[in-house]
Amino acid sequence: MPQSKESIEKLLYVVLDLTDSLVFEFDAGGHFLSAWTKNDALLVLPRDAFKGRHISEALDPQTAALTLESIQRVLARGEPERFEYSVEVAGGRRWFCADAMLVPGRPGVAFLVRDITRQKTLELSLLQADRLAALGTLAAGVAHEVNNPLGYISSNLHFIEEGLAEVRQALAGKPEFAPLAERLEECAEAIEEARQGTTRIRNVVGDLKIFARGEDSGPEKERADVRRALEMSINMAMPELKHRARMAWHVEEVPPVRGSESRLGQVFLNLLLNAAQAIPEGAPKENTVEALVRAEGGKVLIEIRDTGQGITPENLKRIFEPFFTTRPAGVGTGLGLAICHSIVIAMGGELTVESTVGKGTCFRVLLPTI
The missing domain is CATH 1.10.287 (Helix Hairpins)
Structure with missing residues (x-):
């Protein structure tokens, strides 16, 4: 017995709920015919706002062009195809895999889209x-x-x-x-x-x-000397820092923290290089990068401050997201701060940031002591 349109759509929503996927239908010109998803947060527009809109109104020009080309090829060849793309949605930048295909009895081209972030x-x-x-x-x-x-x-x-x-x-x-x-x-x-x-x-x-x-080896593997890790990182960052700012650091006597010293050094090096790159070259006497280490409430607090250009509020919310970067294409992967955040969290600590546009940025690392 043939199923009604309502029962088919109900079944589709059940499948989407199980797979966290999305389904779109487009006509030959690239206009949305319909959109199905269990999670509207994955959409750049409310679900009801899609119908009749052109793909260029919902996605960036590059992704829209990629989708239009796929529609034309599927219509011409009658064969399915797959491609990947990324897009800005409510929760930040996400990656998707799209399977384009013809569906018997349905108009246009259907796209099964999966979140592969x-x-x-x-x-x-x-x-x-x-x-x-x-x-x-x-x-x-x-x-x-x-x-x-x-x-x-x-x-x-x-x-x-x-x-x-x-x-x-x-x-x-x-x-x-x-x-x-x-x-x-x-x-x-x-x-x-x-x-x-x-x-x-x-x-x-x-x-x-x-x-x-x-990774550090031997019996001291789980003990990290914060001062030594910071000093190592400053030494490695100095070629990048010295043409941009004066380096100042103040370290109190603090107990060791639990974790890999080299991994902690990787965090500090990344934060120092970010601080340096926030400051233009040519005026090192007018700018400062400062590192502070002190004990606070049974933990060790490390602050790395700069007098750079600062981070806008909308970018500050996403600073630790994988792939997020404000640098030009081909410069950086957008993974540096995400990896730093993962390392600090794995050590049982916290990594936070404060910034004011035009005044500078402060990253804070708070780590539990042994």
Whole structure:
């Protein structure tokens, strides 16, 4: 016995309720004929507002064009096809997979649309993890290659310093060699600066080794030194920071927190780089990036502040969403802060943000102590 239109639609809603999918129908020109979904939050317009509208009124130009091309191909070939797209909805940016097909007895082209945001989040998170693993391998190799010549330089600088001390001692008390003695002092100052430079390089190499390990090993794996993780991150971020702002940091004595020190360093590095990128280059004396660490209510509070351009209220609400970015296409994946948020939550902590447009931003990390 044939089913009535009402019973068919009722069955369709049951299926949609079980699968969390959407169904749209379009005519050949790309106008909505109907829309079915159990969750209107996944729609860019109220369900009743779709009928008769053109696809370009509901979706961005690129997705609308993709949908129109799919409609024309399905009508011409009579074969189903599939594509993926993303769109801004009430809950933020979501990813969807659309299956376009002809349905006997129905006008136009039907689209079965599934929300694949979780899948996409996982895929891009794995991609980011692969990139970090590759970067870690590269960092370990660079650290090893730099350490060898650095040892020669340090040894030779020490040898030269000892030789200058002997010459200085031989010239002491001989007025006729006063100009030469003065020149020797200048050389000694230059050598001291070079020694400071090698110490700086050695510290950066050490930070690269920690970053390359990815996860801390040994009996201290579950204990993270906040100061050490922050210092490592500042050292790694300085090439990006120094042309944009003055770096200031104030760290009180705080107990260790539970978690991976290298993962915590990844959070700090990301926040510091975000702070740097919020400030244009060229005026480092006029801008500041500040890191503060203190104990608060049995926990450790870390604040990273900047005097950058700030974040608009509408973007601030979405700052930790996967794929959300205000950077141009091809610059960043929009996963950095989402991953930071996941790391902090996994450590039993909180990551929050406050920002004022034109004045700057403050990220706060609150972590439980051991």
